[in-house]
Amino acid sequence: MRPVRVSVCALDPITKAGMADLLEARASVQVVEGRAPDRTDVVVAAFDRLSADAVTALRAVTAEIGRPIVLVTDRIEEGGLATAVACGVVAILPRSAMTDSRVADSVRVAASGTVYPPRDLLGRLAEHAERLHRETLAPESPSGVALSSREIDVLRLMADGLDTQEIATELAYSERTVKNVIYAVTDRLRLRNRSHAVAYAIREGVI
Secondary structure, three states, rough: OOOOEEEEEEOOOOHHHHHHHHOOOOOOOOOOOOOHHHHEEEEEEEOOEHHHHHHHHHHHHHHHOOOEEEEEEEOOOOEEEEEEEEOOEEEEEEEOOOOEEEEEHHHHHHHHHOOHHHHHHHHHHHHHHHHHHHHHHOOOOOOOOOOOOOHHHHHHHHHHOOHHHHHHHHHHHOOHHHHHHHHHHHHHOOOOHHHHHHHHHHHOOOO
């Protein structure tokens, strides 16, 4: 059985790279570049929240690819579920409690071709959103995570697309301190680069 071909949609390149790294950890998933419908089975869209910019991105990817979407987010604004259904979202996962196996399972279900009537789908997504809310308020304790609160803050801002100088300004640190934090994380956990560090934090459910 061939892997499910997945296109990743995000508002910033670091989140996109982190999600791609997470997905590529599963042999059953193949991340594809670009937005060609004939090379994509499922879209995974990752956003902090379903904001106006995120909705615009969802609508664009729906128009270009027209494939089922697995939405990874920690917050959905009022009225967002109906918009998600209209854009082709078939599953919602909380970003704060995400693992590679969880995303891969949802991708496989989305690729199976199961179609629900809009009313039933809306009900299913409402259940997903309620679970998302619960897990965001009380996320599962990740196993094996060795990250300090300062390291988590830096990784979260990296995932949001901020560069070293912007992270330093946001946290009121020096750029040297931010670089030292990033080096400490990648060295201690044997991570290859910043994108790998973000993917690790997402996989462990700490950001």
